[in-house]
Amino acid sequence: MxxxxxxxxxxxxxxxxxxxxxxxxxxxxxxxxxxGHFMKGHNPVPAIDQLVAKLNDFIRDHTPDASRILISVLQERVKNNSLALSEQSEKPFGFLHGLIRSCLDHPERLYELTRQADIRWGQINKEKPYFQKPGEPPHPDDEYSHESVAARLRDLLEAIETRMDGEDDG
Missing domain, CATH: 1.20.5 (Single alpha-helices involved in coiled-coils or other helix-helix interfaces)
Structure with missing residues (x-):
């Protein structure tokens, strides 16, 4: 006493x-x-929301994107796939790796991601977006061509792989 x-x-x-x-x-x-007693000792943010925030911060910090439009589209994809992320909650960077890898391995997914970035670019800039068709060269003023998006995704994928090799995902 x-x-x-x-x-x-x-x-x-x-x-x-x-x-x-x-x-x-x-x-x-x-x-x-x-x-006030219910939350004592507990984080008020659900675990899945914490994982989404962690991955979205990583995307923001490791994706070269001056206008940040591609970043926002990728972050939205992570958020919209939170169920799949919850199934891989022990390895969230493995989930993110798979998400990015699928865009690079499947041209139609890359084209759709690029199209979503172009749409958002047009909405933000109040201009008609440039849509690149598969197999055609991009418009000279198109910030988000298939090639430029793929290059940014490869940079992000490299950062994810470094993160996965360097430490535990938890």
Missing amino acids: NPEKDEKKKQDAMLQQEIRSSRKFSMAEAIGREG
Whole structure:
């Protein structure tokens, strides 16, 4: 038994009671008082949201993209695939590797990703986007051509592989 600790607890309880006695009772305050104990020791952000944020931060920090439009499209893909990510929660960078690898290995997925970046570019810049057709050269002013998106994805993939080799995914 620690008499100083007991005295401190007693003083804290008296102070709280004095503060409460001067307030009018409200249901919101009562719920707030009791609800505070539910989250003690727990992170209020769900684990899947933490993983999505971790991967999205990684994408932001390791994707060369001055206008950040491709970054936002990739981040949205991670968020929209949170169910698949939750199935690989022990290896989140393995999930991200697979997501990026599938775009590089399947041209139609790369073209769709590029199209989504072009659409978002057009929305943000209030201009008609440039859509590159498969097998055709890109428009000279197109920031997101199939080739440029693939190059950025390869850079990101290399960073993911370095991360996976360098440390545990957890």
